[in-house]
Amino acid sequence: MVTIYVYILDTLADWELGYVISELNSGRFFKKGEQRVSLKTVSYAKEPIKTMGGMTIVPDCLIDDIVVSETSTLLLPGADTWNDPKHGAIIEKASEFLSLGAMVGAICGATVALANFGILNNRPHTSNGPGFLEMFSPGYKGQSFYIDKPSVADNNLFTASSTGALLWAKQIIEHLGVFQSNTLESWYAYFSTGKPEHFFALMQTLPSSNAN
Structure with a gap:
């Protein structure tokens, strides 16, 4: 069973997670016989968080409950509160994921948190445009690895700008292999x-049980 851990924190940018978590949690476009994933929200404390859009989310588990394995994925959304030191624990966990070969996805403000930890200093990545990481992460040294695209996949690390949520979702889904390639395209x-025409093409790629 693949477990998707979604880190939640106050001011979480709702739209950045929408495409990827809705498809992974629902499994509505999964290829035939593909096992459903387990999606869990995780946070530094048990208290509910309030998203940028005003939604209240109660975490399913805490950082210490995360099981780091090659079949686990950690998604880090953007938020205005990443500079709070209490989020350092999840970035350390993200480093564990990457070292083990497990997947980490970071978008928008979460890329700054990775940069502050030195994770982006020596691997291809993106963020909210050239100069953004230098502005918010004084210790950032990964300029030569920066790629000015909405979303960048580098093995098991997926980074994206605040406008790259759709491509980010596509790259993550592709890496997990839960869609047929023609379904994903x-x-x-x-x-x-x-x-x-693309919607009808999408429907034609699905097993009949998924297309109801």
Whole structure:
């Protein structure tokens, strides 16, 4: 069973997680016979958090409850509160994930948290545009590895800008291998263009049990 841990913190940017967690949790476009994943929200404390959009989320578990394995994934959303030292524990956990070969996805403000920890100093990554990481992470040394794209996949690390949520989701789903390749391409084409022909192409790629 693949476990997706989603870190939650106050001012979490709701839209950045929407595509990836809805598809992974629902499994509605998974290929035939693909096992559903277990999605768990995790935080530094048991208290509920309030997202940027005003939603209240109660964490399923704490950082100490995370089981780090090759079949685990850690998703780190953007937020305005990443500079709080209490979030250091989840970045240390992210480093463990990466060292083991497990997947870590970080978007928007979460990329600053990785940069502060030195994780982006020697591997390809992106963020909210050139100069953004230098502005918010004085110790950042990864300029030569920065790629100015909405989302960048580097083995088991997936980084994205605040506008890269859709491509980020596509790359994460592709890495997990839970969609057929033609399903994923049609899914991405539909949500990036809105053209109805891509929706019908998407439906044609699905097993009949998923298309109801």
